[in-house]
Amino acid sequence: MADGEERDGDGQGIARRLKAYEGLPAVVSGTGKDPVNAPMIRHWCEATGDTNPAYTGPDAIAPPTMLQVWTMGGLSGHTGPTGRSSAYDELLALLDESGCTSVVATDCEQEYHRPLRPGDEITFDAVIESVSDRKTTRLGAGYFVTTRMDVRVGPDLVGTHRFRILKYAPAARREKRPPRPRPVVNRDNAGFWEGVREGRLLIQRCTACGTLRHPWLPGCNTCGHLGWDTVEASGTGTVHSYVVMHHPPFPAFAPPYAVGLVELTEGVRMVSNVVGVPYDEVRIGMPVRLEFREYEEELVLPVFRAEETAGQRSREAAV
Structure with a gap:
């Protein structure tokens, strides 16, 4: 049959x-x-x-x-x-x-x-x-x-x-944690993921008006022009907003964990995990720095590590 x-x-x-x-x-x-x-x-x-x-x-x-x-x-x-x-x-x-x-x-x-x-x-x-x-x-x-x-x-x-x-x-549940879902790569964003594999965070730039944009799009959302090139992000930014994921759990992830909307120094925003501090210590305005993590074979993702702040240094010194 x-x-x-x-x-x-x-x-x-x-x-x-x-x-x-x-x-x-x-x-x-x-x-x-x-x-x-x-x-x-x-x-x-x-x-x-x-x-x-x-x-x-x-x-x-x-x-x-x-x-x-x-x-x-x-x-x-x-x-x-x-x-x-x-x-x-x-x-x-x-x-x-x-x-x-x-x-x-x-x-x-x-x-x-x-x-x-x-x-x-x-x-x-x-x-x-x-x-x-x-x-x-x-x-x-x-x-x-x-x-x-x-x-x-x-x-x-x-x-x-x-x-x-x-x-x-x-499907029947597995004891072993399944692999992370792979990003959907298409003709509009393939260049971004190629950059990630090379350890570079590339931002699209309109060749007509110079507006930077993320996520990648086929045309400029400011002037509508279809031409573009890229600039490499410096890797610095701040947490513009964030959520802490508790429920429902997804098999490939282990909650709780923090997902941040990070505003890069260049002015665009992107969503990724905030790492380097406990999930309940992530705060709006927290400075972060880009790093690339290899989670599984051939899966490299950009995440943002919280940078030490003056307040953190003061608390650690007091201890």
């Missing part, structure tokens, strides 16, 4: 039954809870640090990456007919019955046809675009389900959002 053709209690192929849902609606005649609006655009830009002037002023547009935001139901959910279709609920129920009771979002793709502007009222429909054959992953065996959502303003298609999840049966 081929992989993906395991049978359920009725003797029917699970994979064949799942494939029957391809092309069926996932959402029909959905409507945005709110029109496109300036406050939500402002919150998004503040959260992402995006200062592009196109998103402010009387002729503002919404950042294209907000496409899915306008379709979300928030904590209270959508009311009325808007919501998941019975076909999508049936598909998820069938996956649950087959033992694939866990779910994780894997990736999304977006296409933009025209900008959204404050006042636009969006509608959306979604379809179950594909259900994969049974796949075995580190998390467990299961199926990738891809939905395609078409977003419209009136009759005009303004964007398409593809969202993929993995519904899987969790």
Whole structure:
């Protein structure tokens, strides 16, 4: 029997039954809870640090990456007919019955046809675009389900959002701690990870306006120019903000540990572990210095070691 053709209690192929849902609606005649609006655009830009002037002023547009935001139901959910279709609920129920009771979002793709502007009222429909054959992953065996959502303003298609999840049966727990997840390397950030392997922290710089940016992007979020080069970070910075991870634990990590948003001397910020001090002694404003750690074979990651401060030296001297 081929992989993906395991049978359920009725003797029917699970994979064949799942494939029957391809092309069926996932959402029909959905409507945005709110029109496109300036406050939500402002919150998004503040959260992402995006200062592009196109998103402010009387002729503002919404950042294209907000496409899915306008379709979300928030904590209270959508009311009325808007919501998941019975076909999508049936598909998820069938996956649950087959033992694939866990779910994780894997990736999304977006296409933009025209900008959204404050006042636009969006509608959306979604379809179950594909259900994969049974796949075995580190998390467990299961199926990738891809939905395609078409977003419209009136009759005009303004964007398409593809969202993929993995519904899987969790793999048996191992006593040995699993390896750390590897970073996702693509054509937009490959240069950054090449630099890390060489022990260099490279920051992108726009060749038109000189703005530095991190994480790496295909274009400048200040002027939109696509040309760029790099500068090497000095390796110094301060903790701009941080969190201490306690729960839920991830098998590859041993909580509690501190994850910091570090502001580099060059002005950009990046997220990484803060090491060299107990997790409960990390503080905003703490000076840190870059170092590269090899965690496993062929896995080198940039982390930030807390530097000794005058206050620490005073306390140690008093002791």
